[in-house]
Amino acid sequence: MTTQDTIRRHTIAVLVDNEPGVLARVIGLFSGRGYNIESLTVAEVDSNESLSRINIVTSGTPMIIEQIKVQLDRLVPVHRVKDLTLEGPFIDREMALVKVAGSGEKRVEALRIADIFKARVVDATITSFVFEITGTGEDLDRFIDLMRQLGLVDVSRTGAVALSRGTAAF
Amino acid sequence: MSSGTILSGAEIIIKALRDQGVDTIFGYPGGAVLPIYDALFKQNHIKHILVRHEQAAVHAAEGYARSSGKVGVVLVTSGPGATNAVTGLVDALMDSIPIVCLTGQVPTHLIGNDAFQECDTTGITRPATKHNYLVKDVNNLARTVHEAFYVAKSGRPGPVVIDIPKDVQFADGVYRTPGESMPKSYRPQVKPDLNKVEEAVELLANAKKPIFYVGGGVINSGPVASQLLTQLVRMTGYPCTTTLMGLGAFPAHDQQWLGMLGMHGTYEANLAMHGCDLMVCVGARFDDRVTGKVSEFSPNSKKIHIDIDPSNINKNIRVDLPIVGDAAYVLEDMIRIWKARNKRADQAALKVWWDQINFWRARECLRYEKTDRVIKPQFALERLRAAIAPREDVFISTEVGQHQMWAAQFLPFNKPNRWLTSGGLGTMGYGLPAAIGAQIANPGALCIDVAGEASIQMNIQEMSTALQYRLPVKVFILNNQWMGMVRQWQELLHGSRYSESYSEALPDFVKLADAFGGVGLRATKVSEVDDVIREMIETPRAVIVDMCVDSKENCFPMIPGGKAHNEMLLGPEDRVSEATPEEGMVLV
Structure with a gap:
């Protein structure tokens, strides 16, 4: 396999006009052209200019990733497309709410592991906890895997948000 | 009437169309566009052509646009009017034809209620257009129409839909003249990177077996691009082939033209593409009808790709030198730099190349049986x-x-x-x-x-x-x-x-x-x-x-699906069945 066929994960940030249908355009582009979406987050980031930021985690060969970026850039309401994976170091964070039910030793162990991962308890009953955890996607994967053995009943994840390191703006 | 005048939505549409220089629209009336038809009735500047089916309205507008260089304008009603237009819109999208299509919509307060002749027009046409709009505020209507024309005709042209609810057509709002606001986020690149053009001229001058591969982008760029292309091809003395969409970009009577290339292209064009050492693609997109089997497409050539749409570059075929820009600007720069540097083609190599091409030409691949028995x-x-x-x-x-x-x-x-x-x-x-x-x-x-x-x-x-x-x-x-x-x-x-x-x-x-x-x-x-x-x-x-005509005649030459340019069938005597691989059969 050459580097041309190597499938790699990329985190792409897209600055768009916050207008009706813009998310449908982005998602439609991915489904219509058969690209992969691992996660996608979107929220308004500038209310004066009415701009939203979409963070997309996707994977593909270098040729596919290049296509994804130019296709995104072609959409009329898209202002800028930034491939964080290619353009230097970046930080990515995701949040999850994780519900664990149980009692006795398992309940104590869940609390102990949550402490190690710096997860906060945001809801508690006699037989359950909801933990809030923030970290990279991999951190969350590991935490959720451990909780599986300790009575995991429900998970909600935000998908990744990401920002480049250093002083540069978008 | 100047900017700031208060008009009804329907009047704003007519005024905006006039200010965009529109003299003809193709359409079909219906409940959700009656106010616009009423406004049309009260004026004499814009001629309405009543078609018999909305699909035909879009195709007629395409024919109008392609033969005149202007934007084609369509007016249809909501629901079935809009869905019937979809085939035409996708057609215009695929062939990069500038179209503005106005669709009526049910009144704003009924949207989402499954009202009579309601459909989600912007949802349905999102992948069928270059861009689309739903106008819910009459004060945005004029700006949206002007922006739609700009989007339709600039960059790589394409169809744009404006969906207008009936209450917005009745409501009074402020008219705005063109040019007051343009989309901030949409700025197609038309002028090329000059360093890349210089690099292209060097490649062009040093080629031994070059070919120009020319597509519809040259025609979309306007007649000047065709003139410049013809000038450059003649200056270099190199062979030129055109795609189906590019026919007419270079004169067919010119000896340097090898005919159309691709699945039913000429033997000489396809073999020259296969055997060249430099391919200059101008405004074409390496479509599967042109490339045949991608892994065997022109294996020994350096490829220059000139295109206004960056997404066409490296989509199907990896190229060595991409140049993003409008064909006319790029060709103008190439000619200027070629002249300034006193470039001249390698005449000895070019003679060998033309001898080879003329040998292929001598096969007369478009020959057919002459007969008095039946009309071929x-x-x-x-x-x-x-x-x-x-x-x-x-x-x-x-x-x-x-x-x-x-x-x-x-x-x-x-x-x-x-x-x-x-x-x-x-x-x-x-x-x-x-x-x-x-x-x-x-x-x-x-x-x-x-x-x-x-x-x-x-x-x-x-x-x-x-x-x-x-x-x-x-x-x-x-x-x-x-x-x-x-x-x-x-x-x-x-x-x-x-x-x-x-x-x-x-x-x-x-x-x-x-x-x-x-x-x-x-x-x-x-x-x-x-x-x-x-x-x-x-x-x-x-x-x-x-x-x-003869009911049995087949179209040759032909490159069967999944085959390379050098595996053409020249006539009925060439059989394909046993040689066609499974992966070729599944291709369309």
């Missing part, structure tokens, strides 16, 4: 070619299938904007409405739809439109009683099992022309061909010609 479709087109040769003002549209490929092979296109065919989407039923659009844009010109007897029935109702507006369009049917291209593939790839490809119960096309109020002519013998063509051209009314 190629013969009918050769006679048509001879008849139209003295005229400058001939516009040819086509439907889709064998007749389309024969028209591309046998008719001469020496100027841009004279050839109107559905290339990307391959829409049967395109040709008659496109000819109508071209005739409206070019009164007095000779507009001929080269058709098949199957395709023409997909939009035959537009004969009524032609008659209503006294448009002397000519429908030149090559009637072989088969969906010929389907039959050809079934013969070559599916063991001659002719599943549903025979055109049974055909209408009598002469009587049909008569029923519409036009003129019907028929030729069944070789001796009748010239007379029928002459009468067709001389008749100052809409004509349908029923040219009864």
